[in-house]
Amino acid sequence: MLIACTTVPSYPLPSAMEERVDTLIKNQSKPQPELFAHRIIDWQQRHGRHGLPWQGEDVYHIWLSEIMLQQTQVITVIPYYLRFVASFPTIAALAADSEEAVLEHWSGLGYYSRARNLHRTAQLIMQQHEGKFPKHFEDILALPGIGRSTAAAISAFAFHERRAILDGNVKRLLARYHAVEGYTGEKKIEAQLWQQAEALLPQSDVAIYTQGLMDLGALICTRSKPQCPICPLQKDCKAYQTERVAQLPTPRPRKVLPEKHSTFLLLLNGPDILLEKRPGSGIWGGLWCLPQIDSQILIEIEDAGAYCLQQFCMETTYPLTLSTFTHTFTHFKLHITPLLLQVINNPKQIQEPGRIWLDVTDALQAAIPTPVRKLLRQIQAGHRVG
Structure with missing residues (x-):
């Protein structure tokens, strides 16, 4: 019994298709690391970020x-x-x-x-x-x-x-x-x-x-x-x-962050506020910050006035307590209680290294940490922190 064989005619592929087929064949024969890099490079050139301001710079x-x-x-x-x-x-x-x-x-x-x-x-x-x-x-x-x-x-x-x-x-x-x-x-x-x-x-x-x-x-x-x-x-x-995308990478082992408490003093003399420079190392090193009191030292709110008189030679109004808020660092949480005090005498005559009086607007342009910026913006806007 004879079986008729039909020959499929061969047609030339368009050049673009030939190039694509050649690329696929070559890629299949590449070692895994080389194939990985090729896919990354090809994707970046097609879909990656190309307009970042530092790209192409020195x-x-x-x-x-x-x-x-x-x-x-x-x-x-x-x-x-x-x-x-x-x-x-x-x-x-x-x-x-x-x-x-x-x-x-x-x-x-x-x-x-x-x-x-x-x-x-x-x-x-x-x-x-x-x-x-x-x-x-x-x-x-x-x-x-x-x-x-x-x-x-x-x-x-x-x-x-x-x-x-x-x-x-x-x-x-x-x-x-x-x-x-x-x-x-x-x-x-x-x-x-x-x-x-x-x-x-x-x-x-x-x-x-x-x-x-x-x-x-x-x-x-x-x-x-x-x-x-x-x-x-x-x-x-x-x-x-293996349907483990959501599980990988393995999350950081959970640990409870230590919690600290601090009182920030917003000492206002008209439109000006007192800032102190932090030590060069450690948290907020070298930045201008609001005067801080360890909350364990300040047992009673009214003690803030006595503290200001002792530390800054300033008489102040009774402190107004603003809402406590939390700032989270990598290794601990800091709970901040802001106290707003108006200065009664004129402290501008007192000049000490590491302290400066600035208009609140000017203070926002200084080197200050995020929690201080948050407080100053809300003081500037006439709102309480919360």
Whole structure:
């Protein structure tokens, strides 16, 4: 019995389709790390962020942005970055100005040690590197406030060096991609993630790849409600394959934050308010703050008047207690009780180092921490804190 065989005619594919087929075939044959990097790079070029103000700039602007972006979102950083570079356009300008001026531009951004380290680094660059930001990774890593991941990001973006980063977004992405169990802040787990980050580095296009990792973690592989259906890594993501995206990375072990209490004195003399400068290190180091009393010392509210007379030689009205509110730091919670007192005598004649009287409007432009800014804005608006 004879069976007729039908031959399907061969037609040439359009060039675009041929290119796409060739790309798919090549990608299937790539080793896993190379395929991972290719997908990141391709996604970044198509869908990543390309209009950030520090992109394409010199190493100074890249360094500044990386410091500002530590534990802070891009949308928050951009206005601070723009104001900062307008006032300090170069490393030399930053080094030449005062720490006070730097802190004023940083006020409200939080984690103020970053600003102090930034200023100190600029001075070291002028003193030890002839005013030029160092190119060698070890020299960058030795600068104040720069850790391994930040140094790697600067090296990748500014000098196109093949360096792996591991910020919070990348930790989350890799923990899901490889289904890594355990808290990513634990040294053992972090070391494992560093090994993976190093192994996945591409041989070229490191700057694009690095930006792609950051963008993918910030826009797609987010902490809550990740957009897995449009993720370029979905096919090989072990967390997605095993339906554990919501469980990974393993959350930080829960612990109860210590709680502290403090009383803030809003000492008003007409439109002016008294501010005190904090010590250079520690919480709010170098910032202007309202005078504070440990709540254990101030047993009775009326004691505030006696305290002001003793400490500042000021007679005041009976204190008005405003609503207590809470400010949360990384390692503890601070419960703040504000007391509003009007000064009866004229304290402006008393000048002491570390204290200053400022109009409330001017005080809002000074280097002040967030809780003080909140209080001053509501005092300025004539509202009580709550």
